[in-house]
Amino acid sequence: MGWKYFRMVNLFERSNENKLWIKNKVKEKRKEEIIMTERMKEIVAEALNVEIETLKEDTSFKEDLGADSLDLFELVMAFEEEFGVEIPSEDLEKITTIKDAAAYMEAHKE
Numbered sequence: 001m002g003w004k005y006f007r008m009v010n011l012f013e014r015s016n017e018n019k020l021w022i023k024n025k026v027k028e029k030r031k032e033e034i035i036m037t038e039r040m041k042e043i044v045a046e047a048l049n050v051e052i053e054t055l056k057e058d059t060s061f062k063e064d065l066g067a068d069s070l071d072l073f074e075l076v077m078a079f080e081e082e083f084g085v086e087i088p089s090e091d092l093e094k095i096t097t098i099k100d101a102a103a104y105m106e107a108h109k110e
Contacts, residue, residue: 036083036105040098043078047071057099075101085109 037057045052048065061067061075076087076095083105087095095101 033102033106037098037102039082040079040101043082044075044098047075047078055098057102058097060096062096079105083109 041052041055044050044055044059044061044065048061048067048071050065059065061072067075072092076092079085079101080087085105085108087104087108091104095104
C-alpha cells in the first residue's frame with residue numbers, strides 16, 4: 001500500500017502544480033492584454049482628441065469617433081511604433097476598433 005499511496009499523492013501534487021502553473025499563465029496573459037488595451041486607449045484618445053473614459057474596446061474609430069483616413073493612418077503608425085508590429089496596408093480595413101487592434105497586435109507580435 002505504501003508505494004501505491006505515494007504514487008497517487010505524487011501524481012495528485014503534480015496535477016495541482018500544473019493547474020496552478022496554467023492558472024498563473026492565464027492570469028499573466030490577461031494582464032498583458034489589459035495593459036495593451038489601456039495603452040491603445042491612451043493612443044486613440046491622444047490621436048483623436050477624445051476623452052479616454054469614453055473609449056470602450058468595441059468603440060469604432062470611424063463610426064463612433066469620426067476618424068477619417070488620415071486619422072486612421074496616424075493611429076496605425078502610433079500602434080506600430082508602440083507595439084513594434086508592422087501593419088500592411090491590406091490589413092488596415094480589419095482594424096476598426098481597439099479590440100480589433102489589440103487582437104491584431106497579439107496575433108502578429110514576435
